[in-house]
Amino acid sequence: MRILVVNVNTTQSMTDSIGAQARAAAAPGTEIVPLTPEFGAESVEGNFESYLAAVAVMHTVRSYPEPFDAVVQAGYGEHGREGLQELLDVPVVDITEAAASTAMFLGHKYSVVTTLDRAVPLIEDRLKLAGLSDRCASVRASGLAVLELEEDPAGAVEAIVRQAELAVSEDKAEVIVLGCGGMAGLDEQIRLRAGVPVVDGVSSAVVIAEGLVRLGLTTSKVRTFAPPRPKRVTGFPLNLAVGV
Amino acid sequence: MRILVVNVNTTQSMTDSIGAQARAAAAPGTEIVPLTPEFGAESVEGNFESYLAAVAVMHTVRSYPEPFDAVVQAGYGEHGREGLQELLDVPVVDITEAAASTAMFLGHKYSVVTTLDRAVPLIEDRLKLAGLSDRCASVRASGLAVLELEEDPAGAVEAIVRQAELAVSEDKAEVIVLGCGGMAGLDEQIRLRAGVPVVDGVSSAVVIAEGLVRLGLTTSKVRTFAPPRPKRVTGFPLNLAVGV
Amino acid sequence: MRILVVNVNTTQSMTDSIGAQARAAAAPGTEIVPLTPEFGAESVEGNFESYLAAVAVMHTVRSYPEPFDAVVQAGYGEHGREGLQELLDVPVVDITEAAASTAMFLGHKYSVVTTLDRAVPLIEDRLKLAGLSDRCASVRASGLAVLELEEDPAGAVEAIVRQAELAVSEDKAEVIVLGCGGMAGLDEQIRLRAGVPVVDGVSSAVVIAEGLVRLGLTTSKVRTFAPPRPKRVTGFPLNLAVGV
Amino acid sequence: MRILVVNVNTTQSMTDSIGAQARAAAAPGTEIVPLTPEFGAESVEGNFESYLAAVAVMHTVRSYPEPFDAVVQAGYGEHGREGLQELLDVPVVDITEAAASTAMFLGHKYSVVTTLDRAVPLIEDRLKLAGLSDRCASVRASGLAVLELEEDPAGAVEAIVRQAELAVSEDKAEVIVLGCGGMAGLDEQIRLRAGVPVVDGVSSAVVIAEGLVRLGLTTSKVRTFAPPRPKRVTGFPLNLAVGV
Amino acid sequence: MRILVVNVNTTQSMTDSIGAQARAAAAPGTEIVPLTPEFGAESVEGNFESYLAAVAVMHTVRSYPEPFDAVVQAGYGEHGREGLQELLDVPVVDITEAAASTAMFLGHKYSVVTTLDRAVPLIEDRLKLAGLSDRCASVRASGLAVLELEEDPAGAVEAIVRQAELAVSEDKAEVIVLGCGGMAGLDEQIRLRAGVPVVDGVSSAVVIAEGLVRLGLTTSKVRTFAPPRPKRVTGFPLNLAVGV
Amino acid sequence: MRILVVNVNTTQSMTDSIGAQARAAAAPGTEIVPLTPEFGAESVEGNFESYLAAVAVMHTVRSYPEPFDAVVQAGYGEHGREGLQELLDVPVVDITEAAASTAMFLGHKYSVVTTLDRAVPLIEDRLKLAGLSDRCASVRASGLAVLELEEDPAGAVEAIVRQAELAVSEDKAEVIVLGCGGMAGLDEQIRLRAGVPVVDGVSSAVVIAEGLVRLGLTTSKVRTFAPPRPKRVTGFPLNLAVGV
Known part of the structure; x- marks a missing residue:
């Protein structure tokens, strides 16, 4: 295949x-x-x-x-x-849809952690159209641009973990979706840090x-x-x- | 595994x-x-x-x-x-959720064809709670009880195809979900007859x-x-x- | 009767x-x-x-x-x-439904104060299915387990009042629903403290x-x-x- | 009282x-x-x-x-x-709200049968604002004006029963709400004819x-x-x- | 005309x-x-x-x-x-509807800033009925009564700007609607202060x-x-x- | 300008x-x-x-x-x-948004009449994202391709009027929106035939x-x-x- x-x-x-x-x-x-x-x-x-x-x-x-x-x-x-x-x-x-769909098998609500604040409404719109937003607790921005993810993976993990923790404590998310293709590979580290399942879209x-x-x-x-x-x-x- | x-x-x-x-x-x-x-x-x-x-x-x-x-x-x-x-x-x-989630990767709207009319509200409620109902065009009953599916597979196919066709033409479904564990094995026949992808929940x-x-x-x-x-x-x- | x-x-x-x-x-x-x-x-x-x-x-x-x-x-x-x-x-x-239905005759929005955080999604789901969630401002947890309500009624009142007050000030609830059968009997005290109608489900x-x-x-x-x-x-x- | x-x-x-x-x-x-x-x-x-x-x-x-x-x-x-x-x-x-709230304790979905077609959007709007429309299957008009209900009670019953039956068979209502104060007193006859609970708002x-x-x-x-x-x-x- | x-x-x-x-x-x-x-x-x-x-x-x-x-x-x-x-x-x-409708051509989400807290639910209800609330990020109260707007225009501008800024930073509004006929004339000042388009209903x-x-x-x-x-x-x- | x-x-x-x-x-x-x-x-x-x-x-x-x-x-x-x-x-x-927004000032519900059936989901999606679908009674297809509108304007008017009439009688639309840029110029004829306001998007x-x-x-x-x-x-x- x-x-x-x-x-x-x-x-x-x-x-x-x-x-x-x-x-x-x-x-x-x-x-x-x-x-x-x-x-x-x-x-x-x-x-x-x-x-x-x-x-x-x-x-x-x-x-x-x-x-x-x-x-x-x-x-x-x-x-x-x-x-x-x-x-x-x-x-x-x-x-986007693969990750949301997967997250919904793992917890009651999921949150997306993405890059810049300006990407949030686009993601919300895609999830809404896909009919996958009812169980989305929030879409949060790490504040990092797409290319900064590559330049500073350690900083990226920190920024994403911070938002993931807020998503769990404030927005009541039980699963975190990594909201950027460029975050591929960070899922395991973030899972260990955030204590909840972390879903990567590409996988x-x-x-x-x-x-x-x-x-x-x-x-x-x-x-x-x-x-x-x-x-x-x-x-x-x-x-x-x-x-x- | x-x-x-x-x-x-x-x-x-x-x-x-x-x-x-x-x-x-x-x-x-x-x-x-x-x-x-x-x-x-x-x-x-x-x-x-x-x-x-x-x-x-x-x-x-x-x-x-x-x-x-x-x-x-x-x-x-x-x-x-x-x-x-x-x-x-x-x-x-x-x-229920596996089939809906799968169907949503295949078409804009899906319909469920189930057994008895009385099962329809239960299914609608499950899909609603699962956050998977936005793209559900309809849940339709074939009128067959669960055990009748086994007793008369040919009749079951006819009854399901009839509702599947109505779901496509009237409710604008583009994918059919078989809404009963007991329908396992009928998907291929119904796909051929209804002309749209047919999703079986167990698979x-x-x-x-x-x-x-x-x-x-x-x-x-x-x-x-x-x-x-x-x-x-x-x-x-x-x-x-x-x-x- | x-x-x-x-x-x-x-x-x-x-x-x-x-x-x-x-x-x-x-x-x-x-x-x-x-x-x-x-x-x-x-x-x-x-x-x-x-x-x-x-x-x-x-x-x-x-x-x-x-x-x-x-x-x-x-x-x-x-x-x-x-x-x-x-x-x-x-x-x-x-x-659950009796209390929500009653609360909706008393104010524009109501909040539920329940026991543990883990009960919140169950309650939200029941209200959603019952079609009674549109005017639900929030479901808040007092942090007390069901049996702790009996063991420490005074502490229970304090914990519930605290969440009731937040529901009124932050979530804009105008009525409080006591979200546990075990809270029966606390309604009057909480009403006096919170300054809004308090609805008990059993009554x-x-x-x-x-x-x-x-x-x-x-x-x-x-x-x-x-x-x-x-x-x-x-x-x-x-x-x-x-x-x- | x-x-x-x-x-x-x-x-x-x-x-x-x-x-x-x-x-x-x-x-x-x-x-x-x-x-x-x-x-x-x-x-x-x-x-x-x-x-x-x-x-x-x-x-x-x-x-x-x-x-x-x-x-x-x-x-x-x-x-x-x-x-x-x-x-x-x-x-x-x-x-309006009393009847809807009551109907929701009696069946999965309810329909309202009212007087003129022009009243339908008003009723839909009131139920929507009241947060009681999620389980409303339909609001149907009998075509009779308010004052005609009094002039021809027998004709009124016929017209209401016709819509009630359609609500049950087509819209999947399980309970009928009489959508006009002037229908008070007709509930028992309509219940017998329609075979489902009939809710009168005044009562x-x-x-x-x-x-x-x-x-x-x-x-x-x-x-x-x-x-x-x-x-x-x-x-x-x-x-x-x-x-x- | x-x-x-x-x-x-x-x-x-x-x-x-x-x-x-x-x-x-x-x-x-x-x-x-x-x-x-x-x-x-x-x-x-x-x-x-x-x-x-x-x-x-x-x-x-x-x-x-x-x-x-x-x-x-x-x-x-x-x-x-x-x-x-x-x-x-x-x-x-x-x-109300004119302003919301206009705001929706200018940004992804809009917020309304109105007078007293008690007006908020009325406005929310009007927008909901009008089918214009999906892109409403929030309705916020400045705390000023209608007649106070006239008595103290400078204070009104301050109070409105404060809520407008919160609407942008907290609620993710991109446009502000002035939620009171009595705010007519303040739009330009508030736009300069809040840094987003400000829509006046009368205009x-x-x-x-x-x-x-x-x-x-x-x-x-x-x-x-x-x-x-x-x-x-x-x-x-x-x-x-x-x-x- | x-x-x-x-x-x-x-x-x-x-x-x-x-x-x-x-x-x-x-x-x-x-x-x-x-x-x-x-x-x-x-x-x-x-x-x-x-x-x-x-x-x-x-x-x-x-x-x-x-x-x-x-x-x-x-x-x-x-x-x-x-x-x-x-x-x-x-x-x-x-x-799309201009027409919907305008139609909502003219009646309680509006319907869109567009060209081919396959365009319907796209239009529904755009209206949903725009937050303008709550008062949309239906999106109906005339069955005519875009270029056929130009080739046979008289036939186009007939096909559109037929769907407009169904939208009014079946879907309870009170206003018709012409759902194709290529329908510009047909609005007046259709208004006369359908008996309700007809909104053209370009205008x-x-x-x-x-x-x-x-x-x-x-x-x-x-x-x-x-x-x-x-x-x-x-x-x-x-x-x-x-x-x-």
Whole structure:
């Protein structure tokens, strides 16, 4: 089984760490293919960058030359999953939804700890649309930008643990979700510190994608995610039309 | 990895079919242990029977003599999962929630097709509490009692397909969830007939339980699902106290 | 008119105090019959114990040998009311719902003050399912275990008043609901201290049950609470089958 | 105990029938005082008339010269209850809320059958604000105007039964609420015909008001329903200021 | 185009300031007619006063002798808009709804800063009924009574700014709505101090009313806001019947 | 005042008709600049196309060389508005939200009539996120594709009127919103046929944008819609980077 794990931003080192996290979660026999988009922001931290990433991810997946069995969109709280579902016949799993869905099997309420304050409303909106917000106690920001996670992992752990503890004591969360693809790999440390289960989106998404493939389940094509109707589309895939 | 798959009713043939479904979904190396409660109703179709089943399932799991890695509660829309979570350190997955959670990765809205009309409010209540009802288009009854599913599988398929088709055309469901443990094994036939993905709870729950175990995740113990406080409890486990 | 008031735990002194509270609220001519379950936990403070209590209460009511006109389930936030409604033709009133329903006639928002933090999610879930949570400002824990209420009534009043005052000042509650059957009898003291109406569930439930009986109203039998279908049930009532 | 039962419209025969219904529900020793407003519409069937009634009811109650223990506002779906709560120290019970609250003890979902289609949104809005709409399956109109209920009681029963049956079969209601003060007295006939419990608002409100008085509970005065602040108010009570 | 802007209270100086705010917002060619009700409270700060104002405003508008194109009801959080919609063929815009609707075009969440704590639940209820509360982060009270706003504008600005800053930092509001007709004119100062857009209800309502008139849109008359049915109504308009 | 009105698809004739509708709604002195994206689908009818449009619209607006005062995004139910809000200092008005917001001033509930069934969930999702769905009675599909609206305007009117009538009679809508930028110009005919107010998104959005500009209001920059942080972004604006 081959699963494409697509980073939403253009920072290769982040793709590498996402790929490592995915591989650690994957079952024997699953091939993880980490992909970096050819265009977009080096870190996605807002709607403009997220919409650009949505198109970049679709472009990247569409341009991948080999067959594959599932796609994981590895950006927490980002746009675009529905577009991939229209374009593909294989399951598409977004890490935001995978993590929330997983957390709900582990405790009564969960909280998300993400990067910057400005990402909070985006994440809240994604969870609301996904119908996974009823048991979300809070979405909290660590105050660290996406790229700072890589530069200072120890500081990142501290900042995330601080918010995780507040989520447990103040917001009554019983599970913590790491709300950024770039936090992959920090889950074990934070679990030990916060004393509650910590869910990483990339790992969860890989496991869920594998499960769907094994059960022979894929996206319903009757309505919302039917393939695009035949029509004239200019400028996509972008590498063909415009040589990015 | 060993997973206990516990039927909620006392009908052995139903346990057998649930066990078969679970084994078909399990990864190589997963041992499925199907269990039948020692007391309760031969089919669970209401609150009285469901509450009795909740205790019977806890009793059954508590009495199981060997170590295990996860529990699947194989009753659709039934009470009791939260009690198991308090008693155990391993993950507990309810098939109602497993199926809903899985369906939400496959389409914009899902519908449940269950047995009798009287089961509908129970299922709606379970989904509401689980925070998984926002994208539930409808819960529909086929009109068949639980045990009739076994007696007349062909008739059951017809009755379920009829409601599945109405769910797709009238309620705008894009995915169908089979809302009864006793429907295990009918999913493929119904998928072919209804033209949309069909999710079986037992299969979904096994795959999710395996995933949680593989990721090293289990129930949070900080609040709702902390172990029962030390105190005098009479009459449980029932086989010790009262010799059922 | 005879009303069974069933404690959810096996502590006789608590049944006594619930009975006294019920009698103080009852109209002349109403006979209050307080009942203690034959098995279960000495105090119910979690889901496992609550599910066991649900069955114990059904068992206790089913085993009561005389005719009666209504049942009050005297456990705050516990499971089981729906099962009783299926088994009986007379009205069943749960104190959680009675108190919330009463509080909503007295102020814009109400708060519940209960015992331990771990009970909070159970109560929130019961109110949500009952459709009575929209005007619930908060559910707050006093930090006292159920049995500590009896051991130190003065300390209990202090702890409850402290949370009641916070509910009024911080959560904007205008009415306080005492969220534990074991708090029966403390309402007047707390009202004087907190300066807002204080609603006790047992009293409210008795008055509501009397009203339903007087109006000739009882549980609808058309769907959710129809009697259990005829079928083989093992192990219930437990005293007959297994000699608890 | 003396309870004022205030009609919202100026039709005396309707006040008489409301009074009769209230007396039939009241406990021995309760004095029912039916009141007709001095001004307003002969039947209240919309927002303009309902706002006018809100003031007329407050005016009527304020002008009542004797002491009383509680007030029932006997208009289904009308404005004004909150104003009375500010003006008075005794409990105020609105029949819309009393009936919904009562119905919720009797079945999983209830439906309201009211008069004209145009009243439906008003009733839906009142139930929503009261936090009592979660378990409301539907509000259905019989198509009869308020005054037609009196002119043709047999026809009224037919029209209401038709909608009640649809509410049960289509909307899955298990209890019917009669959504008009003018339907007082029809409940028993409709119950026999529809096969489910039928709740009348006036009866429910009287019983609830009696219960609150007996428990010594009344409106919280800390915030929303604090007495009006001292200030210059022109034109109220209207009979004093302007000689209506 | 002529727009009636109706104050809800009887304080002329407040009508003057509302009128000035309305004129400043109006397009060239729009005639603003500020009106003061002939009866009611000098400041509306609760339900009793608000219901009285609802009738007074309908009375005032009904008594206005000239043709007009739209009505703005200039009371924040007050009752009555629906009654006006029944009585009139021209658009009716309530400032509570106008301000919320406008704020939602400017940021992800908005907060309302109003006068007294007791007004908060009324405003929350109006926004809930209007379907405009999902993106409301909070309704906060400055602690100032309506008439104090006029007496001490500088103090009012301070008190409002303090709450606005808390709304932004604590409640995550991105826009502030001034929740009192009497705050008209303070918006610019508060915007400079709070650093976020500040929406005034009167200005918003005038602009929305103008827009509706220009687009030829007015209240739908098919159901909720159909004209009152022909019937006997006593005591309205009050100046004709009772000579207020 | 200059307002950019940006079509979401690449069909010039649709831009022309949107422009005409916008000009008809605009006040004297407002300059309407209709824009067609340089890339994307000739008609946007799904998520893939909508995400591509989101980027194309941002690209188009970013590339516009002159100053402007506001932007109207003229695609019903499409992605992207939040991105524009981050990139710009002037108000951004989406026609989906403008129409819903306007409809809510005109009746108790509104329905949307759109093109294809597959667009319905997208529109429902946009309204839900915008916090404007509480009073949405339904979103109905006429069954016509976007481009068919242009090819057969008479047939389009028939198909829309049919759904509008069902929305009024079945779903209890009191106002109809035309759910497609390509329906601009049909509103008057449909209003005459359906007997209720008909709201066109483009007209509404222009009027709202004008109002915001006149009141000096624009997007809050404190959190969600703060400008993108300085960082490396590849491939945007696309015409500069990749010469589309």
